[in-house]
Amino acid sequence: MQNTFYITTPIYYPSNKLTLGNCYTTILCDSLARFNRMAGKEVFYLTGTDEHGQKIQKIAEENGVDELSYLQPVIDDTKNLWKLLDISYNKFIRTTDDYHVKTVQKIFKKLYDSGYIYKSKYKGLYCTPCESFWTEEQLVNGNCPDCGRPVEPMEEEAYFFRLSDFQDKILKLYQDNPNFLRPRSRVNEMINNFIKPGLKDLCVSRTSVKWGIPVDFDSKHTIYVWIDALPNYLSALGYLGEEDADFKKFWPCDVHVVGKEIVRFHAIIWPAILMALDLPLPKQIFGHGWLLFGNDKLSKSKAVASKEVVDPRVLVARYGVDAVRMFLIKEIIFGQDGPYNQELFLNSYNTNLSNEYGNLVSRTCGMVQKYLGGVLNKAENLTQQDQQFKAYIMDCRAQVFACMDDINPTGAINKIFEMFSRCNKFIDETTPWTLFKENNLSRINTVLCLISEALLIANTLLCAFLTDKPKTIYANWNLSAPTLFDDYKDFGFIKNNTSVTKGENLYQRLDINKEMQELYDLA
C-alpha cells in the first residue's frame, strides 16, 4: 500500500466574504485528508491564497495601502475561517511567500531556456482607465466588463507558453489514463470545448500589471496568472528550493481537487507545464460541482437578494461545525452540482444528525443504563441473526474504504449512515424492551454490545468527516477516541464490566419553522 497522500485545494482569491460555496472545496478535501491520515498514511494537505494581479493592486490603491498591508487581514480572516471549520491543512501557501516567488522565477527561466516560453506580442482589447486587456467574449455590450467604458485594440510585448505543442500529448494522456480527470464527463468537456478547437499558445507575462512576480531576467514583465498560481503545488513542497525533501516524498500529487470552472487550467495547462518541465503528472484531477441557488452558483449577492444565510460563521455558531460539514459532504453528490437553501440545510441536520445518528447513540446508551444497570459485558452465544448483522456492518465498512479510494466522500458517508440505520433496525428487530420483560438479560447484553460495537466502528469512520461530536462519544463506553481506523476495526473490543454512561444529547432536534424564521431575520 502506498503510504503517502498529497491532496490540494486550489489557492483561493483573497476575499473576506467567503460563503458556504467557497468552503466546499476545503471541507471536502479535509475529509479526504483526515480519512487517509486515519488509514495510517502520511498526508500532505495543501491550501492557500492566490494573491497577485490587477484586482488586488486596485483594491489596495483604493484603500490607500500597499498590497501586503491590504492582504494581511484578509488572509488572517481566511485562516480563522478554516480553523472554525476544522480544516486540517498541513501547509497554507501564499503566492506572495518568498520561496514561492523564487520557485516561480526558476520555473519560468527553465521553460524559457528549454524553448517552451518565447517572447512575442500580445494583442487584445484594452481598457485604459482599468489598465486591463479583455477578450471579445469578456466584453459586456462591447465595453469593459469592469467599468463599462469603451475598449480599444492594443498590443504589448509579452512572453508566451507553447501550449499548442501539447495538443496531442494531452489527448493521449486522457486516453491512456481514464482516471486522470474525473468525473469522466469533464474529459468530454475538455476535448470538445478546448482541445478539438485547437490549443493556442498562452500569454504568460504582462507589462501592464505590476502586482505580481517579475520575470527576473526581464524585469519589466510580470509573470501572469497561471505560471504564478499553478506551480504553488510544487513550490509548497520545496521544488527547486533549498529544502526539497517534501517534494521527493509527496510528488506526484495524488489528487488536485478543483471546482469545475477551473478544470481547464488543471487538466490542460497544468499537465502541459509539467510535461515541459519533465516532471511526473498528478495522478488525478477531480473537478467538483457547484453549490447552487436555484440555477445559479451560490454567491453573497444572490444570498442577500433571496434572504438566505450563506455565511458559514453564522451556520457554525448556531448549528455547529458538524452540521455544515455534513450538509456539504452528504447532500451534494461529489462531482455534481447541488442545491443549497436553509430548509435543505435544516432538514439535513434533523434527519442525519439528530434522528439517525444522535438518537442511536443516546438510545443505545440509555438502554444499557435502563436494562443492564449501566454495565456492558462481552457479547456471547451469537445467533445467526447476530452473525448476519456483524457481516453487514463489516461489508459496509469495506465499502467505505472502497469509496474513499475512489475519491467518493459522498458515497462513503452514505455507507456510514447505512451502518447507523442498520443498527437502528437491529434494535427494532431484537426488541430489547421485550427481552427485558422476559428477563433475558444475557440476550439484551449481547444485542446491546453488538450494537455498541457496530456503532463505534461506524463512528470511527465518521470521525474523518465530522470533527466535533463523533470523537466525544467513546467516553460513554469508557473508551478513548481513535487516532487510526485500526483502533476500532472489528467487533470484540468491549470488555467485560464496561460501565456505560448516557453522555450529553449530541444534536438537539430543531424546530424547522422557528429556525427558518430566525434565519430569514438574520439574512
Ligand code: MSP
Ligand atoms: N485562484 C483560483 C485558483 C487557482 S489554483 C492554481 C480560484 N480561486 S477561487 O477563490 O475563485 O476558488 C477557490 C475554490 O472555491 C474553487 O475550487 C471554486 O470552485 C470553489 N468555489 C467557489 N464558489 C463555489 C460554489 N458556489 N460551489 C462550490 N465551489 C465553489 O479559482
